[in-house]
Every structure is written in C-alpha cells, then in structure tokens.
Amino acid sequence: MIFEREITVNPFFEPVSESGIPAFDRIEFEHYREAFEKGFAEHDSEIKAIVDNPEPPTFLNTLEALERSGHQLKRVATVFFNLTSSDTTDELQSLELEIVPAYTAHHSRITSNAALFSRIRAVVEGEETLQAEQLQLLNETDKSFVRAGAKLSDNERHRVNDIGEELAGLVTVFGQNVLKDTNEYELVLENGEDLLGLPDFVLNAAMAEAEAKEKPGKYVFTISRSSITPFLQYAEKRELREEIYNAYTQCGANSTDNHAIIQKIVRLRAERARLLGFDTHGDYMLDDRMAKTPAAVTDLLDRVWKPCQKKVEEEAEDLQNMIQAEGGNFELEPWDWWYYTEKVRKARFDLDEELLKPYFKLENVCDGAFEVARRLYGISFRRRDDLPVYHPDVVAYEAIEADGSLIGYFLFDFYMRQSKRGGAWMSTFRDQSNLGDSIKPVIINCCNFPKSDPCLLGMEEVRTLFHEFGHGLHGLLSDVRYESLSGTNVKQDFVELPSQIMEHWAVEPEVLKSYARHIDSDKPIPDDLIEKIKATETFNQGFATTEYLAACYLDLAWHGADGESAEDVKDFEASAMEKIEKIRIVDPRYKSSYFQHIFTGDHYSAGYYVYMWAEVLDADGYEAFKENGLFDEATARSFRENILEKGGTVDPMTLYKTFRGREPAVEPLLNNRGLSS
Numbered sequence: 158m159i160f161e162r163e164i165t166v167n168p169f170f171e172p173v174s175e176s177g178i179p180a181f182d183r184i185e186f187e188h189y190r191e192a193f194e195k196g197f198a199e200h201d202s203e204i205k206a207i208v209d210n211p212e213p214p215t216f217l218n219t220l221e222a223l224e225r226s227g228h229q230l231k232r233v234a235t236v237f238f239n240l241t242s243s244d245t246t247d248e249l250q251s252l253e254l255e256i257v258p259a260y261t262a263h264h265s266r267i268t269s270n271a272a273l274f275s276r277i278r279a280v281v282e283g284e285e286t287l288q289a290e291q292l293q294l295l296n297e298t299d300k301s302f303v304r305a306g307a308k309l310s311d312n313e314r315h316r317v318n319d320i321g322e323e324l325a326g327l328v329t330v331f332g333q334n335v336l337k338d339t340n341e342y343e344l345v346l347e348n349g350e351d352l353l354g355l356p357d358f359v360l361n362a363a364m365a366e367a368e369a370k371e372k373p374g375k376y377v378f379t380i381s382r383s384s385i386t387p388f389l390q391y392a393e394k395r396e397l398r399e400e401i402y403n404a405y406t407q408c409g410a411n412s413t414d415n416h417a418i419i420q421k422i423v424r425l426r427a428e429r430a431r432l433l434g435f436d437t438h439g440d441y442m443l444d445d446r447m448a449k450t451p452a453a454v455t456d457l458l459d460r461v462w463k464p465c466q467k468k469v470e471e472e473a474e475d476l477q478n479m480i481q482a483e484g485g486n487f488e489l490e491p492w493d494w495w496y497y498t499e500k501v502r503k504a505r506f507d508l509d510e511e512l513l514k515p516y517f518k519l520e521n522v523c524d525g526a527f528e529v530a531r532r533l534y535g536i537s538f539r540r541r542d543d544l545p546v547y548h549p550d551v552v553a554y555e556a557i558e559a560d561g562s563l564i565g566y567f568l569f570d571f572y573m574r575q576s577k578r579g580g581a582w583m584s585t586f587r588d589q590s591n592l593g594d595s596i597k598p599v600i601i602n603c604c605n606f607p608k609s610d611p612c613l614l615g616m617e618e619v620r621t622l623f624h625e626f627g628h629g630l631h632g633l634l635s636d637v638r639y640e641s642l643s644g645t646n647v648k649q650d651f652v653e654l655p656s657q658i659m660e661h662w663a664v665e666p667e668v669l670k671s672y673a674r675h676i677d678s679d680k681p682i683p684d685d686l687i688e689k690i691k692a693t694e695t696f697n698q699g700f701a702t703t704e705y706l707a708a709c710y711l712d713l714a715w716h717g718a719d720g721e722s723a724e725d726v727k728d729f730e731a732s733a734m735e736k737i738e739k740i741r742i743v744d745p746r747y748k749s750s751y752f753q754h755i756f757t758g759d760h761y762s763a764g765y766y767v768y769m770w771a772e773v774l775d776a777d778g779y780e781a782f783k784e785n786g787l788f789d790e791a792t793a794r795s796f797r798e799n800i801l802e803k804g805g806t807v808d809p810m811t812l813y814k815t816f817r818g819r820e821p822a823v824e825p826l827l828n829n830r831g832l833s834s
C-alpha cells in the first residue's frame with residue numbers, strides 16, 4: 158500500500174514569480190513563522206560569509222555583498238508588515254508582537270557586528286575609486302551602523318540594542334491600542350432628530366457601517382477620520398458632535414492607556430540619543446534628514462506659525478459671527494469648527510461638498526491620476542485582473558513605458574475595513590534595483606475610502622489619492638542600482654515632494670475637466686464649480702495650518718530637552734501648546750495618545766514637520782511647471798530624471814537644485830495657503 162502525503166510548499170520558498178507579486182493566493186498564516194525563521198538563518202549565514210571572507214575588504218565583497226544579502230527575509234517581511242497594516246487578523250497581530258522584537262534584534266545583531274563594521278570602515282578609509290552611487294551606498298551604510306551604535310563600547314551598544322527592542326514592542330502596542338479604541342467606539346443613531354443635517358452620502362456610509370457591524374437599519378459613526386469628519390461637518394445636534402469629538406480626542410486613552418506607553422517611549426528614545434552622542438532624540442533624528450537640526454525645523458515652523466495664527470483668529474471670528482447670526486448663544490468650541498466652517502463655506506462660496514462628489518467617482522479620479530502620469534512621463538497603466546491580490550478589493554495594474562516596456566506593478570487598495578489601519582500610505586512589495594538582474598518594483602497604495610457603489614470622493618480624498626499615487630510614481634520610476642537607495646528610500650523630509658507635488662495637478666482646471674465627470678451625465682465639471690474649488694483653496698487654511706503646526710511643535714517638544722521629564726502627558730501637551738500661544742479652540746491635529754506618526758515607530762518621530770518641509774519644495778517646484786507649462790516635456794523630464802529616478806543616490810538638496818536651478822523659496826507655500834502678508 159502506498160501512502161501519499163500531500164506536501165504543501167511554503168510559497169515564500171518558491172522562486173519569485175515573474176511579476177514579483179507575492180503568491181497571495183497561496184500564502185497562509187502558517188507560512189510566516191517558518192519563512193521568518195529561514196530568513197533570519199539565511200541572512201545570518203550570508204553575513205557570516207562576508208565577515209569570514211579571507212580577501213581584504215572591498216566595496217564589492219563587503220558593501221555590495223551586504224546589499225545582496227537578506228533576500229529571503231525581505232521577501233517574507235514585506236508581505237508580513239504590509240498585511241499587518243492593510244489586512245490584519247487577530248492571528249497576525251499576535252504573531253506581530255512576537256516577530257517585531259525578533260526582527261529588530263536580528264538587525265541590531267548586524268549593526269553591532271564589530272567584524273562587519275571594521276570591514277565597512279576599511280572600505281571607507283581605503284583608496285578604492287568608487288562611482289557616485291557606490292560612494293553614496295558606502296556612506297549611508299556606514300552612517301546607519303554608526304547611528305545604531307557601532308562605535309560604542311560593548312556595554313553601551315547592548316543598551317542601545319535593548320532600547321531598540323523594547324521600543325519596537327512599545328510602539329507596536331501603541332498602534333494596536335489606537336486601532337482597538339477606534340474599532341470599539343461607535344455612535345449608533347436611529348432615525349429622528351439625531352440625524353438632522355446629515356446629507357445622504359453621509360447617511361449611506363453610516364448605514365453601510367451599521368450593516369457591517371450587524372446593526373441593520375441603524376446608523377453607525379466611528380472615530381475614523383472618514384466617518385467623524387463628515388459627521389462634524391454636518392450634524393446639527395451639537396451634543397452629538399461634542400460626544401464624538403471627545404471620543405476621538407480620547408483615542409488611545411479610552412479603554413487603553415497609551416499615556417504610560419508614551420512616557421516610556423520618550424524616555425527610552427532620549428536615553429538612546431545620549432548614548433549615541435546627541436543631546437536629544439530630536440537632534441539624533443534630524444542628523445539623518447535634509448533639515449539637519451531641530452533649530453532649522455523650528456525656524457521654518459515659526460515663519461509659517463505667525464501668519465497662520467493671525468489667519469485662524471480671523472476664521473474663528475467668522476465662525477462666532479455665524480453662530481450669533483443663527484441666534485446661537487454660545488462660545489465656539491473645537492467640535493463646532495467643522496460644522497460652522499461648512500456653513501461659512503456655503504454662504505461665502507455657495508459650494509457644497511455634496512454638489513462636488515458626483516464628479517469624483519473613484520474610478521474616474523484614478524483614471525485622472527493615471528492620465529496626469531501619462532501626459533507628464535508618457536507612461537500608462539493597464540488593469541491586470543489575473544494577478545494575485547491579498548484582498549478582493551485590491552486592484553492590480555501594470556505600469557508601461559511609452560515604448561511599451563514594463564516599468565513595474567501597481568496595486569491599489571482603496572477601501573476602509575476593520576482589518577486595515579487608518580490613513581493612507583504607499584508601500585512596496587518589491588523595490589526597484591539594477592544589481593545584476595533588472596528588478597521591477599511592485600508598489601502598493603492604500604487608502605481608507607468608505608466602500609460604496611458608486612464610491613464618490615470628497616476633495617480631500619481626491620487629493621489623498623493623487624498624493625499616494627505620487628509616492629507610487631517615486632517607487633515605480635526609480636532607476637538606480639541599489640535597492641537600499643531606490644524609490645522612496647530617501648531622506649524623510651524629502652520623501653513627500655513627489656507625493657505633494659501631484660496634488661497640484663489634481664485641482665488644475667484643465668485636469669479637472671478631463672477626469673471630473675458627472676456620474677450620471679458624464680459631463681465634465683462646469684467652470685463655475687471649478688472656480689469655486691479654486692476660490693476655496695485658501696479657505697480655512699488658518700485652521701488647517703494651525704492644527705498641523707501645533708502637532709509639529711508637540712512632536713518636537715516630546716523629543717526635545719523637556720520630553721523625558723514630563724510627569725503627565727496631558728499637562729505636558731498643555732504646556733507645549735502654551736509656549737507657542739496656540740489659540741484655544743483649535744486642537745493639534747493629533748493629541749499624543751493617538752499621534753501614530755510619532756509613536757507607532759521611530760520613522761516620523763521628531764519628523765511630523767516633514768510634510769511642511771516638503772511643501773516648501775513642492776510649492777516652489779510646481780512653480781517651475783506653472784512657469785513652463787503644466788505638462789511641459791522638458792520640465793517633466795527634468796523632474797523625472799533628477800528627482801523620481803534618483804531615489805536616495807544623491808543628496809536631496811543637490812537633486813532639488815539640479816531640477817530647479819536654485820534653492821527652494823518659502824513664498825510659494827505662503828501664497829498657496831493664503832498666508833502671505
């Protein structure tokens with residue numbers, strides 16, 4: 158008798174598919190742990206081979222060998238970390254708690270490998286003639302080792318590693334707490350006066366949410382931004398606005414306690430910075446960015462803060478006047494802001510978001526973004542339903558060069574769901590590189606649009622789609638040799654340039670006319686609506702800039718000299734806001750307990766400012782297109798060749814100056830926000 162046993166092969170151990178898209182159709186939960194274990198082991202032996210190489214250290218046998226190592230680990234890690242963000246499960250979440258510290262420890266072992274570091278130093282100090290991109294890889298690798306503590310004594314380095322591991326655990330719990338509080342809170346409403354003011358599209362989304370949460374026939378609002386924002390904009394009942402707003406600002410400190418976690422995170426970061434020779438965590442983080450110092454950042458923030466405070470006070474006065482005019486006898490509070498802003502917007506511009514939405518069907522907006530890319534760079538996107546995706550809502554495209562050659566693959570994951578964290582982001586399943594084979598990138602854009610058919614977007618969501626698509630292009634059009642320097646692997650305050658500049662095209666009249674077509678009549682958006690959109694661009698910018706900058710200052714405060722001695726999170730927040738004399742009724746865009754940018758990872762810590770830093774670049778950079786033509790071939794080619802293709806192979810200020818011919822000016826930003834005096 159022959160027993161046949163079905164052998165299931167771990168898809169992570171099979172050859173990479175031709176497209177480079179992971180085998181989502183066959184990856185099961187059981188495969189991850191095994192693939193991580195194999196990945197760690199393989200990477201360890203690859204590192205050992207580099208260290209044990211009897212030949213003297215060279216760029217090729219050390220740096221390039223390092224660049225080639227860890228392939229198996231990267232393969233599983235990209236899938237795992239993408240899915241824990243975009244389609245997580247309880248199983249994945251608990252495995253994440255186990256994998257994250259192991260993963261961090263694995264990388265710490267590499268950066269604290271003294272023999273490996275001494276080989277890198279030998280190449281740094283050696284006489285080898287290197288090409289510019291090789292030199293950049295060498296310097297960046299050396300810097301990453303030094304920043305991880307490679308120059309420290311054993312004891313100090315162990316402490317830095319321990320801190321890294323502890324932080325990795327803490328930031329994971331921080332993010333999970335925010336997700337938990339976000340999923341737990343529901344404002345359940347039934348028919349009647351509670352629903353007054355809410356337009357159909359808001360009610361439909363709330364009904365769908367109720368359906369999903371098994372509360373058919375009711376209306377469920379949550380504190381995810383796409384649910385709470387329209388509620389605050391339209392809900393007439395003031396108590397309900399107050400209730401949901403307070404729930405939102407309590408996120409992470411509601412059923413969970415992120416306050417205690419924040420204090421631990423901040424103290425550990427400060428201790429690590431000191432060990433590494435920096436005064437504060439802010440100094441440590443800024444040392445590896447385009448801005449270089451917290452002082453340079455504060456200088457930029459201050460230049461924008463004063464005019465925006467003036468503007469937000471005028472806006473608050475307008476809102477208070479609107480309250481009075483309606484016979485309201487109360488003082489404007491934070492939860493009133495959106496509601497009365499919407500009324501002033503209507504009165505002043507006669508522009509109702511609801512009137513706009515039929516022009517922004519998701520598929521049309523998507524085509525609009527693709528069309529902008531085609532007109533700028535000659536590239537096109539073709540839908541590929543035959544490729545595997547990790548969730549039925551994800552749509553796969555291939556990106557094609559004007560001459561028909563393949564650029565790479567682009568996955569679009571549009572809709573909100575419980576298994577996805579909030580916000581919108583771009584990520585990669587595979588980075589572009591030309592080391593040996595020409596490796597095509599696999600890029601993903603995630604958004605959180607409420608799912609409905611048709612899915613009609615608001616202006617902010619339209620901008621979000623173009624923004625993430627801009628990151629996508631940065632990943633797709635990358636043309637470098639080394640993966641570590643490819644695509645969006647650039648300085649953190651430079652990475653938002655390609656994304657934010659795309660937002661400008663989204664609202665150009667010429668572009669709007671081509672993609673913003675009415676869902677029923679297919680007629681392009683009329684001129685009067687476009688004029689209104691343009692007229693509203695600087696509207697409420699005092700508020701938007703204030704809430705954003707306040708969060709930037711809060712971030713810098715946590716990671717400056719005083720952060721680690723904070724006794725109480727709320728008191729610290731209040732005193733940081735007092736120092737900048739913030740207007741009372743505008744809260745920072747995120748309060749500490751749900752400030753995920755800065756507390757769910759090191760990456761954006763002391764770095765929330767990066768959007769504004771990059772806005773200086775994108776506003777000034779877009780001026781070049783306005784000067785030469787929105788789709789001017791030479792300008793577009795220069796942007797592609799000098800910015801998008803180069804990744805992190807060249808210092809960002811050099812790249813920018815090559816594109817623009819000079820350093821960026823801050824005035825276009827102030828103009829765009831209506832803040833110039």
Ligand SMILES: [Zn+2]
Pocket residue numbers: 624628653656
């Ligand atoms: Zn971005």
